[in-house]
Amino acid sequence: xxxxxxxxxxxxxxxxxxxxxxxxxxxxxxxxxxxxxxxxxxxxxxxxxxxxxxxxxxxxxxxxxxxxxxxxxxxxxxxxxxxxxxxxxxxxxxxxxxxxxxxxxxxxxxxxxxxxxxxxxxxxxxxxxxxxxxxxxxxxxxxxxxxxxxxxxxxxxxxxxxxxxxxxxxxxxxxxxxxxxxxxxxxxxxxxxxxxxxxxxxxxxxxxxxxxxxxxxxxxxxxxxxxxxxxxxxxxxxxxxxxxxxxxxxxxxxxxxxxxxxxxxxxxxxxxxxxxxxxxxxxxxxxxxxxxxxxxxxxxxxxxxxxxxxxxxxxxxxxxxxxxxxxxxxxxxxxxxxxxxxxxxxxxxxxxxxxxxxxxxxxxxxxxxxxxxxxxxxxxxxxxxxxxxxxxxxxxxxxxxxxx
Amino acid sequence: xxxxxxxxxxxxxxxxxxxxxxxxxxxxxxxxxxxxxxxxxxxxxxxxxxxxxxxxxxxxxxxxxxxxxxxxxxxxxxxxxxxxxxxxxxxxxxxxxxxxxxxxxxxxxxxxxxxxxxxxxxxxxxxxxxxxxxxxxxxxxxxxxxxxxxxxxxxxxxxxxxxxxxxxxxxxxxxxxxxxxxxxxxxxxxxxxxxxxxxxxxxxxxxxxxxxxxxxxxxxxxxxxxxxxxxxxxxxxxxxxxxxxxxxxxxxxxxxxxxxxxxxxxxxxxxxxxxxxxxxxxxxxxxxxxxxxxxxxxxxxxxxxxxxxxxxxxxxxxxxxxxxxxxxxxxxxxxxxxxxxxxxxxxxxxxxxxxxxxxxxxxxxxxxxxxxxxxxxxxxxxxxxxxxxxxxxxxxxxxxxxxx
Numbered sequence: 001x002x003x004x005x006x007x008x009x010x011x012x013x014x015x016x017x018x019x020x021x022x023x024x025x026x027x028x029x030x031x032x033x034x035x036x037x038x039x040x041x042x043x044x045x046x047x048x049x050x051x052x053x054x055x056x057x058x059x060x061x062x063x064x065x066x067x068x069x070x071x072x073x074x075x076x077x078x079x080x081x082x083x084x085x086x087x088x089x090x091x092x093x094x095x096x097x098x099x100x101x102x103x104x105x106x107x108x109x110x111x112x113x114x115x116x117x118x119x120x121x122x123x124x125x126x127x128x129x130x131x132x133x134x135x136x137x138x139x140x141x142x143x144x145x146x147x148x149x150x151x152x153x154x155x156x157x158x159x160x161x162x163x164x165x166x167x168x169x170x171x172x173x174x175x176x177x178x179x180x181x182x183x184x185x186x187x188x189x190x191x192x193x194x195x196x197x198x199x200x201x202x203x204x205x206x207x208x209x210x211x212x213x214x215x216x217x218x219x220x221x222x223x224x225x226x227x228x229x230x231x232x233x234x235x236x237x238x239x240x241x242x243x244x245x246x247x248x249x250x251x252x253x254x255x256x257x258x259x260x261x262x263x264x265x266x267x268x269x270x271x272x273x274x275x276x277x278x279x280x281x282x283x284x285x286x287x288x289x290x291x292x293x294x295x296x297x298x299x300x301x302x303x304x305x306x307x308x309x310x311x312x313x314x315x316x317x318x319x320x321x322x323x324x325x326x327x328x329x330x331x332x333x334x335x336x337x338x339x340x341x342x343x344x345x346x347x348x349x350x351x352x353x354x355x356x357x358x359x360x361x362x363x364x365x366x367x368x369x370x371x372x373x374x375x376x377x378x379x380x381x382x383x384x385x386x387x388x389x390x391x392x393x394x395x396x397x398x399x400x401x402x403x404x
Numbered sequence: 405x406x407x408x409x410x411x412x413x414x415x416x417x418x419x420x421x422x423x424x425x426x427x428x429x430x431x432x433x434x435x436x437x438x439x440x441x442x443x444x445x446x447x448x449x450x451x452x453x454x455x456x457x458x459x460x461x462x463x464x465x466x467x468x469x470x471x472x473x474x475x476x477x478x479x480x481x482x483x484x485x486x487x488x489x490x491x492x493x494x495x496x497x498x499x500x501x502x503x504x505x506x507x508x509x510x511x512x513x514x515x516x517x518x519x520x521x522x523x524x525x526x527x528x529x530x531x532x533x534x535x536x537x538x539x540x541x542x543x544x545x546x547x548x549x550x551x552x553x554x555x556x557x558x559x560x561x562x563x564x565x566x567x568x569x570x571x572x573x574x575x576x577x578x579x580x581x582x583x584x585x586x587x588x589x590x591x592x593x594x595x596x597x598x599x600x601x602x603x604x605x606x607x608x609x610x611x612x613x614x615x616x617x618x619x620x621x622x623x624x625x626x627x628x629x630x631x632x633x634x635x636x637x638x639x640x641x642x643x644x645x646x647x648x649x650x651x652x653x654x655x656x657x658x659x660x661x662x663x664x665x666x667x668x669x670x671x672x673x674x675x676x677x678x679x680x681x682x683x684x685x686x687x688x689x690x691x692x693x694x695x696x697x698x699x700x701x702x703x704x705x706x707x708x709x710x711x712x713x714x715x716x717x718x719x720x721x722x723x724x725x726x727x728x729x730x731x732x733x734x735x736x737x738x739x740x741x742x743x744x745x746x747x748x749x750x751x752x753x754x755x756x757x758x759x760x761x762x763x764x765x766x767x768x769x770x771x772x773x774x775x776x777x778x779x780x781x782x783x784x785x786x787x788x789x790x791x792x793x794x795x796x797x798x799x800x801x802x803x804x805x806x807x808x
Contacts, residue, residue, distance in 0.1 A: 057731030057739045089727045089739060091756035124724030125757050229710045234731055306710070306795075307803055314804030320528030323493045327461030327638055335461045335493060352495035353529050391710075392804070396797050399711055400718030 006273035006281050006369065006389070007162040014149050014167045014180040017201040019043030019243025022148030023140040024155040027132045030084025030122055037133055038152040039140040040199065041109065042077040046243045048117065049212040051219045053236035060087050060094030061118040062235055064102075068114055073208050077115040078105050079239065080133070080140075081156050081197060083184075087120040087128040088234040097130040104134035108141040119197055119237045121158055121184065149201075153182040156197055159398070160186045160274050166266035170259040175248045177204045177256060179263045181240075185271035186228075198223065198238040198267055202260070205244035210251050214260065215240050222264040225296070226387045227303050228275035229395070272387050277394025280312050282387065285374040288339075289382030294331035298375060299386035301329035309391035312371065317362025319347045326375060337378030342371070410677035410685050410773065410793070411566040418553050418571045418584040421605040423447030423647030426552030427544040428559040431536045434488025434526055441537055442556040443544040444603065445513065446481040450647045452521065453616040455623045457640035464491050464498030465522040466639055468506075472518050477612050481519040482509050483643065484537070484544075485560050485601060487588075491524035491532040492638040501534040508538035512545040523601055523641045525562055525588065553605075557586035560601055563802070564590045564678050570670035574663040579652045581608045581660060583667050585644075589675040590632075602627065602642040602671055606664070609648035614655050618664065619644050626668040629700075630791045631707050632679035676791050681798025684716050686791065689778040692743075693786030698735035702779060703790035705733035713795035716775065721766025723751045730779060741782030746775070 181200035585604035
């Protein structure tokens with residue numbers, strides 16, 4: 001498949017995070033021509049936090065990870081991820097596959113199974129051939145290296161058109177703390193693919209409980225503010241591992257929070273930029289709402305509207321559809337206080353199109369690849385931003401024709 | 405535009421309803437080659453009930469109709485509808501246009517303006533050229549005829565590919581009561597088009613208050629159970645007028661309720677069958693939910709899922725996406741109690757694919773034009789049914805390319 005036109009120029013040169021080693025291998029879970037399993041080893045004492053899909057039909061590995069979060073954190077830990085099969089909706093066999101993989105990783109690495117986390121991404125409802133994975137676990141353990149993150153980013157891809165990575169560093173108390181993360185995702189749920197997986201590593205020192213709180217807060221501001229098609233995966237998993245190797249305690253550090261937020265937002269935007277069939281990257285900024293929650297409602301209503309998304313695909317400055325999406329959102333809104341802007345162009349205000357707005361200016365703006373739609377509700381101070389992509393023939397082609 | 409492949413063979417021969425007269429005319433509001441305004445005159449004493457969009461950005465005529473509902477019902481009444489322009493998001497000018505039209509209809513017919521209801525359907529945000537309508541009102545009043553309902557159904561169309569009508573009669577106390585209705589709509593909101601309009605007429609005798617209650621209840625079971633693209637119009641209006649000419653009091657009549665329900669469901673299904681780009685008509689039946697509300701949530705989650713809808717378009721029996729849509733719905737669900745059927749074919753049960761299910765059987769079923777997806781949650785007795793269509797390249801073409 002062609003690389004998304006919205007992809008970054010290249011995969012970034014990610015920092016090595018002390019205390020984290022990676023290995024990838026071709027296990028033939030489904031794909032035969034590429035690496036499809038990654039193993040991550042985390043040094044003893046690493047705090048591991050996670051945020052998972054709220055789907056009522058979440059996968060066996062998600063349920064297993066959730067049950068293990070917040071346990072003892074003194075020993076080493078591991079994360080094993082396969083692509084090609086999501087091990088979702090596979091009944092009791094799904095849980096047996098997770099147990100078999102954790103047992104194999106434990107035997108090969110000496111890590112306790114309650115510190116071994118797995119994820120699977122791929123087709124829903126087909127039994128995971130876990131023997132293909134367990135057969136490779138010793139090779140994986142022997143191949144662990146601190147420089148293997150790029151291969152890992154590729155091993156977890158399904159229909160992604162490019163691997164996704166981001167990193168940043170911050171100086172706290174004159175010492176450097178580093179963060180590096182990888183993600184996969186191409187639609188809230190890629191075609192049949194139980195989709196978004198994110199793994200972030202840092203050498204910061206922080207307790208599991210504090211890391212968990214921070215991760216949940218920042219997820220609400222980043223990964224929970226993106227939408228490709230409004231569908232929710234059975235396998236979405238986001239984990240952050242803090243090895244503490246820098247020796248810098250980042251508890252309540254604004255600098256660390258801001259830096260981690262930046263890495264997460266960068267990865268979240270890359271997921272949108274790899275949205276199925278996407279040709280436009282759209283930021284929807286909502287202000288003046290009765291509350292932040294209302295702003296988010298309006299933002300998601302606009303970002304999820306098929307009519308708004310198809311208009312963007314057609315480079316049509318169709319602001320009437322934005323009015324419609326505001327109206328249906330369920331948020332408090334008043335037609336006569338609504339202001340709509342495309343970038344810096346004032347489109348509508350006071351309940352009608354702006355007298356200075358011209359269709360030609362709107363149409364010219366829509367030809368850009370990155371767009372900003374700004375809506376002010378004029379009610380109070382509620383704020384929210386959501387990121388999305390357009391809805392194109394490419395999306396239909398990918399999703400109508402994928403399995404058959 | 406080609407007529408939808410899901411359209412009925414022909415427009416039905418609708419009953420004449422005593423006390424109701426229709427006229428249609430070409431006023432050139434936007435279209436130049438067709439009738440675009442309809443006027444309906446209702447006999448003195450007709451009870452008029454209405455259900456309207458809950459959009460926070462609803463149009464000027466919707467706001468005007470809502471303010472007039474439930475008023476005195478002794479005099480004659482009128483309904484005037486134009487297509488081509490929705491008079492939505494048009495500021496104070498929108499209200500002036502409604503007033504000008506009501507004044508003109510009042511002058512031409514002698515009907516009090518608080519018994520004159522209007523609707524406009526078409527582009528959002530452009531000033532309604534109401535002079536073109538008021539110039540034709542005398543001609544409309546002179547052309548009123550009891551047999552004009554088919555022309556009226558055509559005059560209110562925008563992007564509809566066929567006019568929509570339905571009728572039924574019921575014998576109560578040995579007397580016949582008749583119902584006839586028309587609708588327009590082609591997507592929750594058609595391209596730029598403030599969309600669904602429904603007008604139902606009956607010679608039954610019923611108070612305005614009772615008719616209003618009945619209409620609201622039946623709307624929840626019919627028009628509020630259909631979805632094409634999850635978008636909500638700024639102009640959706642459904643009105644029912646009961647002239648009482650049959651002399652049959654239908655207050656609390658189960659027979660009348662059932663018959664009206666049938667006419668409304670028929671019209672609602674026709675709207676789905678004219679969904680933009682639709683090639684499949686899909687009934688989503690949900691049972692076993694914790695409540696009827698939960699069943700509806702699951703039904704709408706499936707019916708609105710772009711991944712489910714594109715799979716249907718591709719004739720792909722992709723039941724994994726149905727599992728996903730159940731999971732994201734927010735309704736109470738348990739993976740291991742879920743049963744999924746395509747028509748009579750058992751697809752999944754007990755948390756996994758059914759041992760008897762074959763992909764070939766599912767694929768063969770998906771080739772039908774009318775499909776039933778049945779989901780049982782196995783929790784309690786909650787029931788709900790939702791109707792939708794597939795999401796195709798046709799939808800993208802219509803909506804990405806419409807205005808430009």
